[in-house]
Structures are given as structure tokens and as C-alpha cells.
Amino acid sequence: MPLLRVLRKSTPLGVLNYTARCSVARMNTISPATSADLGPVSARRLNLISAVLVLGAITSLLDTTIVNIALDHLHTTFGTTVAQTQWVSTAYLLAYVAVIPVSGWAAERIGARRVWIAAISAFLVGSLLCGFAGTLPLLVAFRVLQGLGAGMILPVTITILTRAAGRERIGQAMIAIALPGQLAPILGPVIGGAIIESLDWHWLFFVNVPICIAALAFAPRVLPRDAGQRGRTFDLVGFLLLTPGVAAVAYGISQAGGPDAFGAPESWVPLAAGAALLVGFIAHALTVKRVAPLVDVRVFARRSFGLSSVITFVGGFSVYAIMFLLPLFYQQIRGESVAATGLLLIPQGLGTILFLVLSRRFLANIDGRFVVAGGVVLTMLGIVPFALAGTSGGEVLLLAAQFVLGIGLGAVSLPVMTLAFASLSPDETPRGSAAFSVVQRVGAPFGVAVIAVVLQSRMADAATPAAALAAFGGTFWWVLAFAAVPLVLAWFIPKKPVAEAAPADPARV
Structure with missing residues (x-):
């Protein structure tokens, strides 16, 4: 299986969710946001802000996996080659990562709320145009517009949420950012498969429209207003170094799918060029x-x-890699369909939901080192049954292992994000969000690509089902070994409860 296609089916691009206690209907009772809303807001208002932001963010996260499931169908529909069809995903990915570095400056210059609304609008227009596209070149072009909007959404969402929450509730804000990134790889294949089987490929994009419209309808009344700072000069030199650098690295990673993996020119050349540009930007x-x-x-x-x-x-080598391997394991070793695989992965999402719900009660009193280390250990325990699994049987054990995995994934991602943004002042948040998003968008795919290369090398000589099973088993053991790295790093986390990680002076962190 081409690595590029495999990566796009499983890589979590990230991270957003919160189940608001207030119904959406109650948003109409909120008075329009004013410039005084820039600081921390009430608990009820924070819940409503989280709900609106999730409406926008979940579409961009689900869109990747929903569309990737249909690449083979699009290949047949347009009568194009597989390589040509994969640009439907590649164009989206490159546009997505390329626009992230600009998000911090735009939020400061124009205002985070305006940028968020513009990003959702671009994603909405891109979705409509993709749905109406009649040729593959048009579809690829409109996917670029979609990606440009989607790439802005997550970092700006982080900026709005962390400002609205304030340092005392930074953990609650991170809960609102944690779940969709875990659920998107699970729900995406189910939704995409159902659309292809029951409707038409155009609805892969039209499905975003009502969600985006709802987000745009409530955003002006709910999201805090910030006027922006007109004097912020655009860093043109930095843009010319960082944006193509990040895009080149992402493209190089996505091309490491041949027999030579990262040694192939189409992979290492853009990787080297991107790395040089990133060093220049630093x-x-x-x-x-x-x-x-x-x-x-x-x-x-x-x-x-x-x-x-x-x-x-x-974490891309362990936490995200396991989310990449599980769907492949079920489909290639267990012979499950795409839709069935999505259903089998539900326990993992339930585990993450359970952790995020319970974490609101106990995280504030627990040393963050123990939370992250415990999450890594649970992740490792959830990997072992898959490393020892056969081609059939043991379903209950595997489902239980996925539930444990889900708890572990939540326990790793939430405290780490909380720790990162608790150290930023409101003025630093836009550029800090962009920096962290770049790390996520490069680190996760890179780690997954390495694990994919390990699996591909083992599968090269797997001529029998038993050999294929052994290849997967060996790759799971590799993921288990890589998990030892974040386990060690967890003990260097500051000795403070997760929800209280911010010191009085962020410059002294």
C-alpha cells in the first residue's frame, strides 16, 4: 500500500473538542461580544465559546479522514491515475501546513475572532466548490482553498480559548481542544464510507456546509471581540523562509513511500531543503x-x-503511530471493512472521552509528571495485546486494550498541551499557538512515517498471512519501544499540578 495514502488515512492532524453543557439554542440569548471580552470570561460563556469553536474545528479535522477514505472511488470516478488522485489529499495537506505560520500574525494584526470567521468562511466556500467540481484539477485547486482555511482554524482556536479561559482554567480550555483530534481518525472512515455507499462523493464536501454555517451564525454573538493591533508589521523574510520550509518538510515526509523510503530523492530533497529553510528562519x-x-x-x-x-x-513515533497502525491491522490482518474498522475503534474514543470528562475533577491536584507518565504506560499496555494478537479471536481483549489506549492517549495529550500554553501570556498566545501547531503538524506525520517505513520493510517479504501478521506484530513492538522516550521525558515536567502549571512570571518558566 503506498505510504502516502496510508498516512492520510490515519494521521491525526490534530486536536479539538468539548461537549458544551448549554444547548446551542441558548447561544441566541448571549449579548454580542464586545472589546471588553478579550480577557477571561465566565464559566457559562467559556462553555459557549468552546461549543462554537468545536463546530468549526471538527469539520477541518474530520475532512481529512472522510475524504481519504474515498480516494480510490475518486480515482475511478475521474478516470485518473492513483498518483494524480492522491493530490486531492496532498494539496490540502500542503496548504494546511503552509498557512499555519501566518496565523499568529493575522490574529494579532486583524483580531483572532475575525481571522477565525474568515478561516471558517474560506473552508465553507472551499467545501462548496469541491462539491461542485467536475474535474480532478478543479477539485485539487478547491482543496487548496479548503486547506488554507483549515490550517488557520486550530491555532486561532487555541488563541481564543486560552485567552477566554485565563491561566486558572487553562486545563479546562485544553479539554476543549483535545478530543476531536483523537476521534477524527475513528469517525472519519465511518462517515466517509457511509457517504460513498449511500449518497454520492459530492457529499464528502457538502457535509461540512451546515456545520460551518452554524459556526458562522453563532460566532459574532459568542466569540470574544479583539480589535487587533494595526501597527503589527508583517515579517516578509520570515514568511519566505518558514512557510515554504514547513511545506517542504511536510511534502518530503509524505513522499517517503517507495522502496527507498526517506532515501528516495523525492523525499530527502524536499526534506533537506525544508530543514535548511527552517534553520534560516530560526x-x-x-x-x-x-x-x-x-x-x-x-x-x-x-x-x-x-x-x-x-x-x-x-509522540508521533508512539501515540500517533498506534492510531495509524490499528486501522491497518484490522483491515489487512483481520479482513475488516473500512466501516467495520471505524466501529471497532470506538472503544478507543470512549476511553479518551472518559479521561477528559474525569480529568476536570482530579487533574488540578495531581502532579503532571505522573499523569503523563501514567498515560504513556497505559498506552504501552494497550499496545501489547496487538503485538501478540492472531489473525482471529481475542476480540474482547483487543477492544479492552483499545479502551485502555484511549485513556492513555488522553492522559498524554491533555497535560502536555496544558503545560505548553500555561506558560504563555495572552500577548504571546497567537505566535505560541502557531509554533506549537507547526510542531504538531511536522512531528506527528514524521513519527508516523518512520513507523510506516518499518511496517513497509517488514511487509515486503510477507508472502503469507502468517508473515504479514508477524510484520505487524514486530512493528507494534517498535512502537512500544519508541514510547519509552516520552515516558522518560515525562519526569522532567515541572512538579506542579497540570491545571496550575503557569508560574506568576512566564519569563521564568
């Missing part, structure tokens, strides 16, 4: 004086933010 960001850099790289020098970023990056 040097620029540390020395520029006249303008604020697109991404404030100095925040990585802080223990809390830097360590959280490292854990997030290396």
Missing part, C-alpha cells in the same frame, strides 16, 4: 529587531513550552 527570528517574527522561537527555550513541544514531536 537564525532570522533570533536576530530580527524591526519586526516581530512570525513564530516566536524563544518560547521553545522555556522549560514548560520546550519540553511539551519535544514530547509532542516524539
Whole structure:
């Protein structure tokens, strides 16, 4: 199976959710947001803000897996080659990552609420145009517009939520950002498969329309208003270094699918070029004086933010890799359909939901080191049954293992994100959100790509079902070994409860 297609079916691009206690209908009773709303808001208002932001973010997260499930169908529909059809996903991915670095500056210059509304609008228009596209080139072009909107949504969402929550409720804000990234790889294949079987491929994109319209309807009345700072000069040099650098790295990772993996020219050339551009941006960001850099790289020098970023990056080799492997295991080893696989993965989502619900009660009193380390251990325990599984039988054990995995994934992702953003002041949040999002969008796919290469090398000589099973089993053991890295790093987390990770002076973190 081509690695590019495999990656796009399973890589979580990220992270957003919260089940609001207030019904959507109650949003109409909220008075319009004013400029005074920039700081922390009431608990009820925070719930409503979370609900609106989730409406927008869940569509961009689900869109990736929903569409990827239909690539084979689109290949047949348009009568194009597989390589040509895969640009439906590649174009979206590159546009997505390329626009992230600009999100921080845009939120500061124009205002986070305006940028968020513009991003949702772009995604909505892109979805409509994709649904009406009659040729593959048009579909690919409109996917770029979709990706540009989607790439802005997550970092700006983080900015709005963390500002509205304030440092005292940073953990609650992170709960609102944690769940959809875990559920998207599970729900996406189910929804996409159902659309292809029951409706038409156009509805892969039209399904976004009512959700985006609802988000746009409530956003002006619910989201806090911030006027932006007109004097913010755009960092053009940084843009010319960082944006193509991130896009080149993402493209290089996505192309590591042939026999030579990362050694193939189509992979290592863009990776090397992207890395050189990123190094150039870091040097620029540390020395520029006249303008604020697109991404404030100095925040990585802080223990809390830097360590959280490292854990997030290396988590791609374990936490995100397991989410990549499980669907393949069920489909290639167990012979399950795409829709059945999505249903089998539900216990994992339930485990994550359980952790995020319970975490609101106990996280504030527990040392963050133990939460993250415990989450990694649970993840490792959930991997073992799959490393030892056969081609049939043991379903109850595997489902239970996925439930444990879900708890572990939530216990790793939530405290790490809380720790990262608790150290940022409101003014630092936009560029810090962009920086963290870049780490996520590069680290997770890179780790997954490495594991995919491990699996592909083992599957190359797997001529029998038993050999294929052994290949998967060996790859699961690799993931288990990689999990030891975040387990070790967890003990360097500051000795403070997760929900109280922010010090009085963020410069001293």
C-alpha cells in the first residue's frame, strides 16, 4: 500500500473538542461580544465559546479522514491515475501546513475572532466548490482553498480559548481542544464510507456546509471581540523562509513511500531543503529587531513550552503511530471493512472521552509528571495485546486494550498541551499557538512515517498471512519501544499540578 495514502488515512492532524453543557439554542440569548471580552470570561460563556469553536474545528479535522477514505472511488470516478488522485489529499495537506505560520500574525494584526470567521468562511466556500467540481484539477485547486482555511482554524482556536479561559482554567480550555483530534481518525472512515455507499462523493464536501454555517451564525454573538493591533508589521523574510520550509518538510515526509523510503530523492530533497529553510528562519527570528517574527522561537527555550513541544514531536513515533497502525491491522490482518474498522475503534474514543470528562475533577491536584507518565504506560499496555494478537479471536481483549489506549492517549495529550500554553501570556498566545501547531503538524506525520517505513520493510517479504501478521506484530513492538522516550521525558515536567502549571512570571518558566 503506498505510504502516502496510508498516512492520510490515519494521521491525526490534530486536536479539538468539548461537549458544551448549554444547548446551542441558548447561544441566541448571549449579548454580542464586545472589546471588553478579550480577557477571561465566565464559566457559562467559556462553555459557549468552546461549543462554537468545536463546530468549526471538527469539520477541518474530520475532512481529512472522510475524504481519504474515498480516494480510490475518486480515482475511478475521474478516470485518473492513483498518483494524480492522491493530490486531492496532498494539496490540502500542503496548504494546511503552509498557512499555519501566518496565523499568529493575522490574529494579532486583524483580531483572532475575525481571522477565525474568515478561516471558517474560506473552508465553507472551499467545501462548496469541491462539491461542485467536475474535474480532478478543479477539485485539487478547491482543496487548496479548503486547506488554507483549515490550517488557520486550530491555532486561532487555541488563541481564543486560552485567552477566554485565563491561566486558572487553562486545563479546562485544553479539554476543549483535545478530543476531536483523537476521534477524527475513528469517525472519519465511518462517515466517509457511509457517504460513498449511500449518497454520492459530492457529499464528502457538502457535509461540512451546515456545520460551518452554524459556526458562522453563532460566532459574532459568542466569540470574544479583539480589535487587533494595526501597527503589527508583517515579517516578509520570515514568511519566505518558514512557510515554504514547513511545506517542504511536510511534502518530503509524505513522499517517503517507495522502496527507498526517506532515501528516495523525492523525499530527502524536499526534506533537506525544508530543514535548511527552517534553520534560516530560526537564525532570522533570533536576530530580527524591526519586526516581530512570525513564530516566536524563544518560547521553545522555556522549560514548560520546550519540553511539551519535544514530547509532542516524539509522540508521533508512539501515540500517533498506534492510531495509524490499528486501522491497518484490522483491515489487512483481520479482513475488516473500512466501516467495520471505524466501529471497532470506538472503544478507543470512549476511553479518551472518559479521561477528559474525569480529568476536570482530579487533574488540578495531581502532579503532571505522573499523569503523563501514567498515560504513556497505559498506552504501552494497550499496545501489547496487538503485538501478540492472531489473525482471529481475542476480540474482547483487543477492544479492552483499545479502551485502555484511549485513556492513555488522553492522559498524554491533555497535560502536555496544558503545560505548553500555561506558560504563555495572552500577548504571546497567537505566535505560541502557531509554533506549537507547526510542531504538531511536522512531528506527528514524521513519527508516523518512520513507523510506516518499518511496517513497509517488514511487509515486503510477507508472502503469507502468517508473515504479514508477524510484520505487524514486530512493528507494534517498535512502537512500544519508541514510547519509552516520552515516558522518560515525562519526569522532567515541572512538579506542579497540570491545571496550575503557569508560574506568576512566564519569563521564568
